[in-house]
Amino acid sequence: DGGITQSPKYLFRKEGQNVTLSCEQNLNHDAMYWYRQDPGQGLRLIYYSQIVNDFQKGDIAEGYSVSREKKESFPLTVTSAQKNPTVFYLCATLGGQYYGYTFGSGTRLTVV
């Protein structure tokens, strides 16, 4: 089955630690995206990548880093995580102008 796999589903880290979230896709889509969703809030774009070895900052890139070494993978690192309510991180790919995004199932990060 084609799709996007985000792992792990739940993640706990201590404040100040770095943490890396995984996103893997087998849809053969070029463009990949990372969004953050705080409780009761909308989606905010962190980073996106159109092709391998290239990526652009979104609206809230500070405190995050990404890499795109291969088409299938777009990991997100939260640098020096801050204590806050559990945040929902969503990875997505763009299948084309008439297909919109396909989302992964998300990772919930809690910093204690």
Next chain:
Amino acid sequence: QKEVEQNSGPLSVPEGAIASLNCTYSDRGSQSFFWYRQYSGKSPELIMFIYSNGDKEDGRFTAQLNKASQYVSLLIRDSQPSDSATYLCAVLKAAGNKLTFGGGTRVLVKP
């Protein structure tokens, strides 16, 4: 002005009624429009997309687009309790490479 605006709700509708959700966008060059449904604790799932003026129907869902008024809507007919969710409007600009989302409208369908 936000690029994509939605009423946050909650929009409360009785079971069996029509739920009407609205979305406005600011960029006249926008070319494709999407409606996503997000259940609490889950990731968004695509339920409709539209790119031409007029109506597009899929089952109980109808998307309506009016580019002159920069307005896109979603109608949910015969609303069911399982339709209770947050509905996100998203817009893709011409030659765009990412979707811009509205804040979402929370819909509550009461039995």
